[in-house]
Amino acid sequence: MRQPSARRRRAGCLFCLPGMAFLALFLAYPLLYNVWTSVHDVDLGQLLGGAERFTGLDNYRTVADDPAFWHSVRLSLVFTLSSLLLQFTIGFALALLFARPFPFNGLLRSLLLTAWLLPPVVSGTLFRWMLDAESGAYNALLEPVGLSHDWLTDPSTSLAGVVFANVWIGVPFNMLLLLVGLHTIDPQLHEAAAIDGASAWQRFRHITLPLMRPVSVTVLLLGLLYTFKVFDLVFVMTGGGPVDATRVLSLYVYEVFFTSFRFGEGAAAALLLLVVPLLAGVLYVRRLRREDEAPTGGAV
């Protein structure tokens, strides 16, 4: 590019200004305001008045002393890790299938993607109905093998039910991204190995898997970011219940903040909820940076 003229630079600033100002006002400022709320005693009465009392780290202490908070942390970890494991494995298997050319490949792939596109509220409602104790379709299928069950209202299986729905949403997305990765593997590698007598399994194990490592890490990190923040699906399917069997962290924050109106504590809990996404985000951004610097771009 030519030496940028001063005029062009000015235009650049002008182009950035509205968007960045908007994000400062509606994203950065609220997040900072959350920090402020988390060190004050704020409830519904003071919402419009503004006679909040500075309380230091009291709100954080209250949250950390709440067994329900730690219960939610555990649920979030179980929910996230089991969703990730399942959606990645199934997504990978499907990507391997769809990486091969066959008639109607594109059409079927697009159809699968509808699962990911449906609003989570719709999917949540839908899975409530699919897993319904009396007349849910899945129970009708499981009945003959004696496995029909009241999935969502039994506290010991409700989390599994929510994970099931979440995996259903996540699989097509995982498949799509892994497919992009598979397409970047040079087919000649497979051909050469096949000529040398490598079996399909050996080729998968020693060519596909190692070459898919960078893509896989990115997909898992993205999955972690998406899954950890899930709110709608769980809220609609179980509302956190029965009792607290599916009250993941985002629902815990919602209840403290929007149901009990304990704004200070809710803000503190919200900031604690940020820890995992921020850690995953740092890793993700570092990966993107490294790739941004690479001149060819590479697989990921």
Next chain:
Amino acid sequence: MRPPRHPWLLTVIATAITAVFLLPVYWMVKTGLTRPDRVQTPDPQWVPSPVTGENYSTALGYEGLTRALLNSLVISCGVVALTLLLGVPLAYALARIRMRGSGAMVLALLVAQLPPAIVLAAPLFILERRAGLTDTYLGLIAADTTLTLPFTVIVLRPVLRAVSPELEEAALVDGCGLPGVLLRVVLPLMVPGVVAAAGLSFLIGWGEFLFGLTLADGPDVQPVTVLLNAFIGQHGASWGALMATATLISIPVVCVFAVFQRFIVGGLTAGSVRG
């Protein structure tokens, strides 16, 4: 990859998997078309007979459904408009103009995608209430745009980078001013990226739930996602009407995806894998 020996066999396998996978979607549509008295039976019908529109008239008779559908349409169109208005110039500047701070801005946009919506919904609830923005379209559109704007810029930036700078410079030399270059040269080249961003922003705005739940008090601006959730409480037993409502909400999603599919999938993979 080598052409498989039996491509049709793979089609059969993939079709079977897709069919099993999409059973819930079929079930949603099917339940919506089944006679209400045959919906909740221990032995469900796999094909509705006779097909009936009864559930749809019940659902559309529910108070507020048409209004909520309209609200969702207004909100998601507003989200698309605001996102493009703010995002296109921003993406252009970050992709094509060398200036101080652009690296920091790109980083900020990546970080902006990290906070879970609930972390933002909490302070927005207080701040928008104080500013009188709760229960307005604007309040909801602005909240939703915090989700779509960072994402849009990140999808658009690589697209804009791919546009050859020579073309733009040639037009500049020919005496076309910067606004003219943008309108006549750059904009047409970035149409696929902009379409992808618009489509995805629409889908995000249409499906958004948490901001609708927390920032809208009444039926005046409440999106249809919030209403569907409320219906589960109010009409919990009428699954026929609930599934009819769910189908109505899904139709625009499927239409938008069907029309802009190529763009959206391209933008999606470019946005998340490539950054």
